[in-house]
Amino acid sequence: MNPIVIAKNLTKSYTKGLRALDNVSLTVNQGKVLVVMGPSGSGKSTLIRTFNGLETFDRGELNVLGINIEPNHDERKIQKIRRRVGMVFQQFNLFPHLSILENITLAPVHVQKRSQIEAEDYGMYLLSQMGIDSHAKKYPSQLSGGEQQRVAIARALALKPELLLFDEPTSALDPERINEVLDAMRRLAEQGMTMIVVTHEIGFAKDVSDQVLFMDSGKVIETSTPEIFFSNAQHERSRKFLNQLDKQ
Amino acid sequence: MFNITLIILFFQNTRKTLFSNFLNTIISLIFIIVINLICFKAFGWLIHNANWKVITSNLPLYAFGSFPPAEQWRPATWIFSLLSLSIITLFGPEWKWLRKNLLIAWAGTIPLGLYLLYGGIGISPIMSRHFGGLTLSILLTTCSSLFSLPLGIILALCRQSSLPLIRKLSSIYIDVMRAVPLISVLFFGQLLIPLFMPVGIEIDRVWRAIFAFTLFVSAYIAEDIRGGLQSIPSTQIEAASSLGLNKYQIIQFILIPQALRIALPALTNQSIGLFQNTSLMAILGLVELLGVGRSILANPEFIGQYIEVYIWLACVYWFVCTIMAVLARHLEQRMKINQANF
Numbered sequence: 385m386n387p388i389v390i391a392k393n394l395t396k397s398y399t400k401g402l403r404a405l406d407n408v409s410l411t412v413n414q415g416k417v418l419v420v421m422g423p424s425g426s427g428k429s430t431l432i433r434t435f436n437g438l439e440t441f442d443r444g445e446l447n448v449l450g451i452n453i454e455p456n457h458d459e460r461k462i463q464k465i466r467r468r469v470g471m472v473f474q475q476f477n478l479f480p481h482l483s484i485l486e487n488i489t490l491a492p493v494h495v496q497k498r499s500q501i502e503a504e505d506y507g508m509y510l511l512s513q514m515g516i517d518s519h520a521k522k523y524p525s526q527l528s529g530g531e532q533q534r535v536a537i538a539r540a541l542a543l544k545p546e547l548l549l550f551d552e553p554t555s556a557l558d559p560e561r562i563n564e565v566l567d568a569m570r571r572l573a574e575q576g577m578t579m580i581v582v583t584h585e586i587g588f589a590k591d592v593s594d595q596v597l598f599m600d601s602g603k604v605i606e607t608s609t610p611e612i613f614f615s616n617a618q619h620e621r622s623r624k625f626l627n628q629l630d631k632q
Numbered sequence: 633m634f635n636i637t638l639i640i641l642f643f644q645n646t647r648k649t650l651f652s653n654f655l656n657t658i659i660s661l662i663f664i665i666v667i668n669l670i671c672f673k674a675f676g677w678l679i680h681n682a683n684w685k686v687i688t689s690n691l692p693l694y695a696f697g698s699f700p701p702a703e704q705w706r707p708a709t710w711i712f713s714l715l716s717l718s719i720i721t722l723f724g725p726e727w728k729w730l731r732k733n734l735l736i737a738w739a740g741t742i743p744l745g746l747y748l749l750y751g752g753i754g755i756s757p758i759m760s761r762h763f764g765g766l767t768l769s770i771l772l773t774t775c776s777s778l779f780s781l782p783l784g785i786i787l788a789l790c791r792q793s794s795l796p797l798i799r800k801l802s803s804i805y806i807d808v809m810r811a812v813p814l815i816s817v818l819f820f821g822q823l824l825i826p827l828f829m830p831v832g833i834e835i836d837r838v839w840r841a842i843f844a845f846t847l848f849v850s851a852y853i854a855e856d857i858r859g860g861l862q863s864i865p866s867t868q869i870e871a872a873s874s875l876g877l878n879k880y881q882i883i884q885f886i887l888i889p890q891a892l893r894i895a896l897p898a899l900t901n902q903s904i905g906l907f908q909n910t911s912l913m914a915i916l917g918l919v920e921l922l923g924v925g926r927s928i929l930a931n932p933e934f935i936g937q938y939i940e941v942y943i944w945l946a947c948v949y950w951f952v953c954t955i956m957a958v959l960a961r962h963l964e965q966r967m968k969i970n971q972a973n974f
Binding site: 436438459460463466467469470471473475477478479480481490491494495539540543 | 878879885886893
């Protein structure tokens with residue numbers, strides 16, 4: 385098993401003494417899907433944002449793709465990792481002034497120095513994989529939320545990443561639009577992509593994930609397989625959270 | 633039949649809006665009489681008393697100043713190319729290659745103008761003191777805008793820099809420039825710069841004016857662009873940096889294009905204001921459009937005809953500013969399609 389992310393005792397506190405991350409340890413192996421769940425403010429987003437250096441941490445050890453990330457790291461060192469890790473955000477964060485295809489080719493051309501033609505060919509391939517190649521010339525504001533999020537996934541894939549991070553990818557979508565994004569993510573998991581997904585979608589977690597991690601107030605409460613977590617959660621806090629989700 | 637119903641409708645409407653009761657009727661009547669008096673007076677003056685010879689016999693002077701008459705085709709060509717480019721931009725066909733090359737064509741008008749005016753290879757060189765009239769006003773406006781835009785962008789970026797010294801320096805510069813009146817900066821350019829220069833080196837007056845305008849306007853442009861930069865959500869930077877783009881690539885590909893789009897209406901204002909402010913140079917001895925008007929009024933032949941001259945100048949300024957405003961609105965419309973939905 386080839387570990388992609390190894391975190392040991394990650395700790396991050398804010399100035400008020402509030403702990404965003406409290407001794408978080410986890411390992412994600414190649415080709416595996418980890419789903420991170422937990423109430424809002426539990427530190428899930430902070431956790432996965434440390435994996436590509438969008439957030440720093442105070443103490444602990446973190447190794448992503450064989451590269452050590454130090455606490456309070458330097459912005460420049462982290463770029464080596466960011467080229468190999470894709471990220472998809474809750475609010476899509478597409479670049480509104482660029483067309484869909486330009487959104488996708490920007491990083492391959494300017495970061496990986498690939499030729500424009502090669503990047504466009506691969507971009508069109510990714511868009512057709514996502515089922516939105518007919519929108520290539522449009523601008524983000526002309527697309528629906530679900531389509532925009534699929535563009536964001538294609539944009540993250542354009543750098544041929546070895547790890548994909550999803551930060552609540554379906555939370556900003558209309559209920560009818562959620563599945564088109566989840567289906568795209570399912571296909572990626574089937575193709576063997578290593579993924580860390582922050583989500584509240586129980587169905588997705590049950591079907592796709594290899595491991596579920598439950599967090600509350602910065603601590604890892606429980607790590608188990610989805611079978612155990614959703615039928616027989618070990619911890620009182622997890623059961624309470626799942627009950628709340630079921631009621632919705 | 634159709635006309636009669638229209639007229640009846642008109643009268644019914646006016647009765648409802650202007651003459652609904654006694655007080656309204658009186659107010660309406662007074663205003664109608666006053667407006668009519670003013671209009672009759674003005675039209676009467678325009679038709680019977682005004683002597684438009686002061687305009688018609690001096691047209692080349694208004695356009696080109698004291699540019700040698702044999703060479704006046706040169707500024708004429710330049711102004712004509714600007715005008716035709718505006719018309720093509722506004723009403724031209726939607727061919728893709730045309731739209732793509734329009735920007736290059738616009739950028740090319742400034743070197744073209746400088747070449748045509750100063751001369752050099754192939755055409756006889758002409759000293760800048762012969763420049764004048766509308767040509768000079770446009771030259772000052774275009775060159776100053778061209779230089780102050782990049783300077784303004786750099787100042788705006790420096791003002792947000794993480795290095796305290798650079799941030800402080802640029803904000804001091806911006807604050808100082810915004811705290812002094814434009815005319816004093818122009819005086820500085822015309823009177824003080826020659827004193828600072830080593831003996832033998834002389835910058836011509838047109839370039840000193842452009843330099844002073846650039847110093848002044850770039851501070852305002854910097855503030856407009858800073859507004860644009862601040863309205864870009866930080867999630868854009870996060871998305872770009874998580875794609876591995878470095879700081880300078882983020883500025884170049886993400887921040888500046890978006891900030892310019894957001895700041896475009898404010899930038900239009902700046903350039904229209906700049907064109908109007910070039911008239912201040914008349915006080916400082918450059919014979920641009922207003923300066924030509926003043927020098928013509930000083931001619932004994934046309935003495936006292938200032939109303940005609942200033943009406944004419946107002947029309948010319950209005951015309952050029954309107955073209956600029958319409959072009960900017962056109963640009964905004966074209967950009968609307970890919971506007972932000974953050």
